[in-house]
Amino acid sequence: MDSGQALFDKLWQDYINRLCPSAHQVHALLEEGQPLINDHIALRTFGLPKVGLEVLARPFLALGYQQKGDYTFEAKKLNACHFEHPDPLMPKVFISELMVEQCSPALQAIVHKLVTQVDASSLTGSDFLHQGRLWDIDSATYQALAEESEYASWVAAHGYGANHFTVSVNQLKAHDHCQSVNQKLRDNGFAINEAGGEVKGDASVYLEQSSTMADRVPVVFPDGTQTIPGGFYEFAKRYVLPNGELYQGFVAASADKIFESTH
Ligand code: OOG
Ligand code: NI
Numbered sequence: 001m002d003s004g005q006a007l008f009d010k011l012w013q014d015y016i017n018r019l020c021p022s023a024h025q026v027h028a029l030l031e032e033g034q035p036l037i038n039d040h041i042a043l044r045t046f047g048l049p050k051v052g053l054e055v056l057a058r059p060f061l062a063l064g065y066q067q068k069g070d071y072t073f074e075a076k077k078l079n080a081c082h083f084e085h086p087d088p089l090m091p092k093v094f095i096s097e098l099m100v101e102q103c104s105p106a107l108q109a110i111v112h113k114l115v116t117q118v119d120a121s122s123l124t125g126s127d128f129l130h131q132g133r134l135w136d137i138d139s140a141t142y143q144a145l146a147e148e149s150e151y152a153s154w155v156a157a158h159g160y161g162a163n164h165f166t167v168s169v170n171q172l173k174a175h176d177h178c179q180s181v182n183q184k185l186r187d188n189g190f191a192i193n194e195a196g197g198e199v200k201g202d203a204s205v206y207l208e209q210s211s212t213m214a215d216r217v218p219v220v221f222p223d224g225t226q227t228i229p230g231g232f233y234e235f236a237k238r239y240v241l242p243n244g245e246l247y248q249g250f251v252a253a254s255a256d257k258i259f260e261s262t263h
Contacts, residue, residue, distance in 0.1 A: 004063045004090055007126050011041060011162045014130035019161055019231030020215050022190070026233045029188055030167055030174075030181065037168040039236045040082070040092035043129065044155050044163055047097035048115050051123065051134075053081060056095050056160070059126035065093060071252045076151060076259060077102045082250050091166075094250060096259075098152055107148050110141055114156060133159030139221040142228075154262050157219050157228060163262065164211065169237035170246075178210040181235045185212060193232070193261040200254035206239040206247030209254050214262045232261040 002010065016023045027036060043056050057067065065083040072079055073096075080096035100111050117135040122128055137156050146153035154163070167181070175181045178199045182192045191213040192198050200209045217230035238246045 002126055004085070004087075007059065007063070007129070008038070008041075008091065010127075010130045012165065014132070014161045015165060015231055018132060019158060019163065019217060020165075020233065021217070022212070022215050023165065023231075023233055025188070026167070026185070026190075026212070029184055030172065032173055037089075037171045038091040039166040039168040039234075039238070040094055041162040041166070042094040042096070042164050043160065044151065045095070045097050045160070046111050046115060046152070046155060047079060047099050047101075048111070050115055050120060051118060053079065053095050053097040055123055056129065057081070057083060057093075059129060060093050062126075063090075065090075069249045071096075071250060071255060073252065073256050073259070076256070077149065078151060078259070080250075080255070084248055092248065094255075096151075098149065098155065103152070104148055107145060107152060110145060111152065111156075128160055130161050131159070132161060133157070135159070136222060138223045139226050140223075142221065142226070150263055151259065154229070157221075158230065161231075163214075163231050164234045166234040166236050169208070169235050178208050178235045178237055182210050193258070195260040195263075196254070196257035200257050201251045203239045205251045205254070206241060207249070207251050207254065208237040208239075209251075209258060210235050211258055211261045229262040234258060234261075 060083050065085050068082050068084050070081045077099045078096050083093040114135040142157050193211045201207045211234040212232045214229035214232040216227050218225050
């Protein structure tokens with residue numbers, strides 16, 4: 001299996017090629033003579049035993065990652081966990097899954113049909129994490145899913161890959177807060193996710209976050225290509241806890257709004 005570095009390199013290549021080509025421009029706007037520090041990536045899946053959160057977590061656990069916080073998003077019917085590596089230079093990993101059994105019978109039937117197409121042997125190792133869709137889906141089915149769950153339609157169309165990388169704002173000299181990063185990006189033509197306000201969280205929850213709205217990218221369906229929301233870029237500033245350590249968790253109320261970057 002790939003080393004951690006090799007896996008994140010492949011996730012990055014897939015993300016910029018397929019999901020978020022504007023990431024190059026984000027780097028050009030924020031880099032200050034040294035590589036940007038990636039706070040975390042996020043992955044999405046369907047919460048069914050064959051492809052659930054635990055299946056996506058497996059390659060990270062094999063690399064020495066440990067499961068930390070868990071989060072529930074009732075309205076969106078999502079469940080999530082984050083994972084940390086003992087090496088603080090390794091990005092955190094946020095994995096969410098759609099609680100399929102809480103969705104309508106129609107959505108459940110569609111998702112089961114997609115997941116049935118997955119060959120379980122393709123889920124060993126870590127390559128599947130950046131291989132996109134492991135099923136066929138037509139654009140009418142994509143649209144049907146989108147009416148009930150934007151998240152379900154995103155996973156169905158794009159499959160597996162990082163939906164965002166995250167610039168650690170703590171490292172930046174030109175920007176003390178996410179608000180200033182947002183302004184720089186807006187000045188250069190980016191749209192910022194305003195759901196719940198342009199900055200989610202603050203020092204009182206030890207985490208401040210913002211994100212771009214997802215790039216619109218072409219996705220090939222058997223019945224034609226459609227341009228739909230792909231990946232986005234996130235910005236995170238972490239604050240020091242009373243015990244002197246930097247907060248490493250996530251904040252459910254903020255995450256709930258970050259999900260909407262693909263709307
Ligand atoms: C994950 C949204 C949550 C965060 O940092 O709180 C998140 C997603 O959009 O898949 O990334
Ligand atoms: Ni995130």
